[in-house]
Structure formats: C-alpha cells, structure tokens
Amino acid sequence: MTAESEPSVGFVGPDSADPPSTTAESQDENADPEAGKALPKLAFYVPSLDTGGAERVTVTLVNELNRRGYDVDLVVSSVGAMGEDLAETVTLVNLDSPRPPGIGIGAGIPGIASYLRSASPAILFPQMTYASVVCAVANAVSGTETVVLPTEHNTLGMKTGRKDRAVSKVAGLLYRDIERVIAVSQGVADSVVASTPLDSDRVTVTHNPIDVGSINDRSTEPVDHPWISSPDHEVVLYVGRHEDQKDLETWLAAFKQINETIPSARGIIAGKGSKREELRFIAEQEGLEDVVSFPGYVDNPYGYMGGADVFMLSSQYEGLPTVLIEALSCGCPVASTDCPSGPSEILAGGEYGSLAPVGKPQELADAAMSELTDPVDEAALLKRAEDFSPTAVGDTYEQVIQTVLADR
DSSP states (O other), X not given: OOTTXXXXXXOOOTTOOSOOOOSXXXXXXXXXXXXXXXXXXXXXXXXXXXXXXXXXXXXXXXXXXHHTTOOEEEEEEEOOGGGGGSOXXXXXXXXXXXXXXXXXXXXXHHHHHHHHHHHOOSEEEEBSHHHHHHHHHHHHHHTOOOEEOOEEOBOTTOOOXXXXXXXXXXXXXXXXGOSOXXXXXXXXXXXXXXXXXXXXGGEEEOOOOOOHHHHHHHTTSOOSOTTTTOTTOEEEEEESOOSGGGOHHHHHHHHHXXXXXXXXXXXXXXXXXXXXXXXXXXXXXXXXXXXXXXXXXXXXXXXXXXXXXXXXXXXXXXXXXXXXXXXXXXXXXXXXXXXXXXXXXXXXXXXXXXXXXXXXXXXXXXXXXXXXXXXXXXXHHHHHHGGGSHHHHHHHHHHHHHHHHTTO
C-alpha cells in the first residue's frame, strides 16, 4: 500500500459519521470456521506510521491478525512510510488530525471518538502510553462498548521529563478502569504493576512480532556502504533513533575501546534523531571520524545487519527492543546493555548474545569483542528469533482476545 495515495481501503476523517469502506471481509462474513461464529472486529491505534520499532511491529501484528481472518482497522493520526507495508485488506483509517505543541495527539480525541462510534470495534489496541491515555479518554467520550487494551512498549517510570511524568500520572488514574494491559516484556509488565493500580493478573505479556523470514531474506540484499561485508574490517553496528534513551555516547566510548584493541574495526551508527549532530561532533573530538560512519536513515537496515559482525546496543532502558530480534533474524551476533527491559529476555540471560551493565563503555566493549571473537552460532540465533515470529505472537493475541471477550 502506498501511504500517500487514496487506496480502496477507506480513509475516515475526524468529522466522518459513516463507517469506513473496506476491501476486507465484513464482520458478518468474517467467520471462524472452527467456532462457527463471526470473529470480532479489531482496531489498533498508533499516532503515526513513521519508521520506528512500535510502528513496525504494529503493522506486522495487524497484518498477521488480518491474515487469520479478523476484520482489522489501523487508525493513525498521520500516515508515514510504514503505511506501504500494510496489507491491502487492512482498513487504514487516517484521522489526519493536527498535533499542536503541548497537546500533540491529544488533539485527535474527537476524531478517535467519532471513529469508535461509527466503526464500533470490539477491541481497540492503542500502542504506547500517551496513545493509550488519549484512546481511553476518546472511548469514554464516545459512549461505546469498545474495550480499550493498551500496549506498553517501554518500561514505565524511566522517562523523567515533565510531560512524561504527567502522562504517567494520568495513565495511573485511567488504568484503574482498564480491563487489561498488554506488556511487550516481563520487565515492562513488572513496571506497569509497580506504577499503576493494576494487579499482575490484569497485565499480559505478549512479545512484539517480527517477520523473521522477510527480514532474513532482506539481510542478503546489498547495501551502499563500503565497510559492510568488507573482508578488511570488523563492523560494529547500531541502527535506531539518536536520542538520550539510546545512550550513544556510551556506544561511541565503547567503540573507541574496540578500535584501540582491533584497529581494523569500523563503527556504523545508522538512523536519525535529535542528537545526531552532537554525536558526530563527539566522534570527531574523540578522533573517530575516520572509523565511525553516520549514514543517516537507511532503506534496508537488514542488509546492514546481515553484513555486520556484531550489533551493539547501548540503551539506558527499553521495553522489548525489536532491533535486537531483527539482528538475530539476520544471523548477526548481538552485544547489549542489560537494561530494563527486554535485552536479557531476548538473549535468554546471555545465551544468545553478550550483556553488559548500563553506562559502562569498557564492559560493553568487552561484550562486543567477545561476540567478534567467539560469536553465537548463526543457526541458534535464527532459531531464537523464531520465538518472536508473527505466528507465535498471533497465537498469544488470539488467546487475549478470547479471554477478554468471553463474558461479553
């Protein structure tokens, strides 16, 4: 699907009173052959379809549930590049709502409420805390019987900004009336229980789905970078946002230690973010400008992963870092900080990669060099990645859907 086009899967604006048209099967036609009854209509909300981990896994999950016969809407406040990966039989509902400073996606509450009244999905799965707060308010305004099941992608309580604290406080109040919250890792689930009135039996862990086969196929495609797959260099890779959470200052300090030990090592920091220019300046000040590359956004990060010698993650906190699962899907060895939450769960406590303390450059460098000299067998990495396949995660989501709607 092309995000900028007007496809046959209907778009609904914030003032529309009519249900969206769709090329997907209708809810009445969408029957479960085993149960002999209609499957429930589902909706997912993500603020935008710009490139990002939460956006990517949302599209993957929506496509998987749609493949299983569910009538699924993907509701967004704005469309981005990830819209092109959406299955044609999924209804993309673009609210096209403004995001004024200080309010952000909160300005889309009337549009979301209008959508809920017109489409009446059985369950709405908002992605990330702020989106969940907005959807909970919109659902209350709409007066519908839709069940809102928030999905938390990050460890709660780690962000310290004023807006983040306010959102967490509001979430704590609203989640009191939420039937269930989905957490993408056990660490995130623990943080939800600690930060909200929810008991552990109302928090369900469902991992993010990764299209392992497709990612592995793309990992063999050539990329436009002289160091990737070069026999003369050991490539240490990072792909992702350039923000404080990722602590790329520690990444650069760790890579400097690696390069001093292995002069042929080269570092690639791909992606974009608010700290990109600052990080380039740090690299220059540390004398790394000739051995660290900043290619910016790359069309095929999996080609980079497939050609790199180790993927190194330096995050201060995560939820379930899908980039690590993607690296495993490419057969790329992994070294990561043992941050809350997710890396240790993905790597099974170090069985499928090396872990290091947060904010310790030398320890992270040692972890990466361990993978360079004695990497985990590629077959084992690929097998571990399959635990996060759309099929495995889709099974878990279906169990959640059945549990929530059983008594309704």
